[in-house]
Amino acid sequence: MSRPPEFRVDPDVDLHLPADRGELTAHPAAVLGAIAAGGVLGALARAGIQAAFPHHPTGFPWATFGINVTGSLLIGALMAVIGARPTGPLVRPFLGVGLLGGFTTFSAYAVDTQRAVAVGAAGTALAYLAATVVGALLAVWAGDAAAARLLARTGREAR
Template structure:
């Protein structure tokens, strides 16, 4: 089984994915992307910390924006960009490191412990709903933007 789902083993050129040196390259780009994504998330969480008992707007925004970017990326990788390391670097690495559903769950536990179960429930449901909506909307918009367009044919004598 290939480590990279962008690889089609029916294509001879893609079989190089199974070579051990390719695995190290794949792990390298995922790691480098993960570092960049995690650093961006850390910078935002440091700049905009969650005050006790409040909705975690920073992590909420990070996760929703990250999910939207994942939706955009998946359409671009499937329809526009070619390259075996683009999705692992940007999707698994950068956006995987940027989004943080573990912090989201930790925030929910802290809100409950602080005596704010309603805020925790709103955060739980709101993040899931917004993240799913963001990835769907971003994919649909990107599909619409990259769709092939038919040329406009003007009738004889019609102004252009």
């Protein structure tokens, strides 16, 4: 049995897992194209939501908070699905890295926090910092757990 090449197309591919090694069968340009296409769609969705629900620098940035928590929930669910069943080599790069990576916006999280501090709303900034980290971590856990339960119910649990 030949070993997979020791280069990584995607830095979070674990070469010790057969499912992850499958991503190496895709050409690097295809992986980058999938990530870019997903990223465009995710960023457009994020920008649309943020434009629809703007906030004042002293107010809590609910749109960005909701985007990051929802994106984290979906990332957790996606990882459970991908771990439970075989997928094409471009599914995780397109959906996980591209679409959901472009949708979640931790750079806007940092900018929103800095702006709140700059206008004297340090309490709001601190609450937003803490709520986003806790909310995103709980959401990724909940997405993973819910998807794993659903997959187990339908007989598609991880091998």
